[in-house]
Amino acid sequence: MIRVAAVGDIHLGPGSAGTLRPAFESLHEQADLLLLAGDLTRHGTAEEGEVVAGEVAGLGIPVVAVLGNHDYQSDQEAEVAAALDRVGVTVLEGEGTVLNIRGARVGVAGTKGFGGGFAGRSGGEFGEPEMKDFIRYTRRCADGLRKSLTMLAEADCAVRIALTHYAPVPDTLAGEPLEIYPFLGSYLLAEAVDEGGADLAVHGHAHMGTEHGMTSEGVRVRNVAQPVIGRAFAVYHLPVHAGGAAAGGGGVKAGADAVGAH
Amino acid sequence: MSAADTAEYRIAHLRDRLASEDIAELGIRIEQRGTSVMLYGTVASDDCRAEILRIAREELAGLPLREDLVVVCADAPDHPEELS
Numbered sequence: 081m082i083r084v085a086a087v088g089d090i091h092l093g094p095g096s097a098g099t100l101r102p103a104f105e106s107l108h109e110q111a112d113l114l115l116l117a118g119d120l121t122r123h124g125t126a127e128e129g130e131v132v133a134g135e136v137a138g139l140g141i142p143v144v145a146v147l148g149n150h151d152y153q154s155d156q157e158a159e160v161a162a163a164l165d166r167v168g169v170t171v172l173e174g175e176g177t178v179l180n181i182r183g184a185r186v187g188v189a190g191t192k193g194f195g196g197g198f199a200g201r202s203g204g205e206f207g208e209p210e211m212k213d214f215i216r217y218t219r220r221c222a223d224g225l226r227k228s229l230t231m232l233a234e235a236d237c238a239v240r241i242a243l244t245h246y247a248p249v250p251d252t253l254a255g256e257p258l259e260i261y262p263f264l265g266s267y268l269l270a271e272a273v274d275e276g277g278a279d280l281a282v283h284g285h286a287h288m289g290t291e292h293g294m295t296s297e298g299v300r301v302r303n304v305a306q307p308v309i310g311r312a313f314a315v316y317h318l319p320v321h322a323g324g325a326a327a328g329g330g331g332v333k334a335g336a337d338a339v340g341a342h
Numbered sequence: 343m344s345a346a347d348t349a350e351y352r353i354a355h356l357r358d359r360l361a362s363e364d365i366a367e368l369g370i371r372i373e374q375r376g377t378s379v380m381l382y383g384t385v386a387s388d389d390c391r392a393e394i395l396r397i398a399r400e401e402l403a404g405l406p407l408r409e410d411l412v413v414v415c416a417d418a419p420d421h422p423e424e425l426s
């Protein structure tokens with residue numbers, strides 16, 4: 081069994097250093113890895129990136145992140161990612177990473193994702209260049225997710241997790257105004273999860289949404305935006321499928337190696 | 343136009359201000375309820391809550407304001423969810 085801790089939308093700013101640290105200190109007793117589902121900062125400045133890095137540094141378990149729209153606000157998303165990278169956080173965008181957790185290969189595929197809406201109520205690649213760009217960008221994110229999930233399967237991962245900021249399904253948006261659903265996620269992400277295959281899909285972004293949802297193919301979806309889970313993080317216990325566990329690599333130490341999707 | 347007539351535009355302006363100013367708050371709901379305006383949702387800190395309410399009172403001056411903004415809990419969870 082793999083214990084997955086996850087939280088998104090922590091929105092840390094210069095004044096919020098230390099707010100999550102007390103809960104994170106004992107995280108290694110409750111979880112084998114921590115997933116960060118984007119919107120880690122308030123304005124996406126390099127300075128805020130350092131605050132986030134300080135909050136998640138040296139937790140004793142691997143930390144894997146995607147960025148969110150707030151982390152792009154100041155055009156310093158590369159600096160935010162670099163600050164996280166310096167403290168050992170793996171930041172994914174259209175790629176996957178394989179962790180060795182007590183002998184089991186655990187794969188995480190990540191993309192920020194983007195909006196567009198859900199099946200039957202979504203924008204299309206039609207008309208003005210701005211509209212085409214909008215949907216094409218979402219499609220690129222979804223393609224990156226699909227490819228990385230496929231590569232994680234080929235890498236013999238016993239457990240695969242899809243990590244996004246935007247929502248793959250509307251289920252976990254319940255509580256948000258229907259009118260803004262197209263800005264909260266896209267069915268293209270769910271399609272990628274179902275085609276690539278995953279044991280769990282984790283996202284954030286919808287602060288007023290709900291925790292539980294599922295894709296058409298039955299992949300469980302969890303909205304881990306901190307306002308939604310009402311805690312510093314949520315913990316999910318995932319079974320390890322028989323035959324998928326790799327030999328060796330025991331103990332609590334987990335190594336990460338990046339699997340590029342492009 | 344009366345204050346109530348223009349309330350929906352003023353709410354839209356408030357939304358824009360909350361997104362564009364330093365607070366960068368996009369995650370709360372602001373709705374017209376009769377002649378008053380209701381703000382609710384979960385925010386990151388006491389300071390954020392105070393700043394949102396300050397901006398809302400300024401932007402919606404003259405409109406009755408009701409609010410139910412709560413500060414997010416940062417405690418560790420007391421139990422995991424078992425997924426089969």
Ligand SMILES: [Fe+2]
Binds near residue numbers: 148
């Ligand atoms: Fe957020």
Ligand SMILES: [Fe+2]
Binds near residue numbers: 148149150284285286
């Ligand atoms: Fe977001």
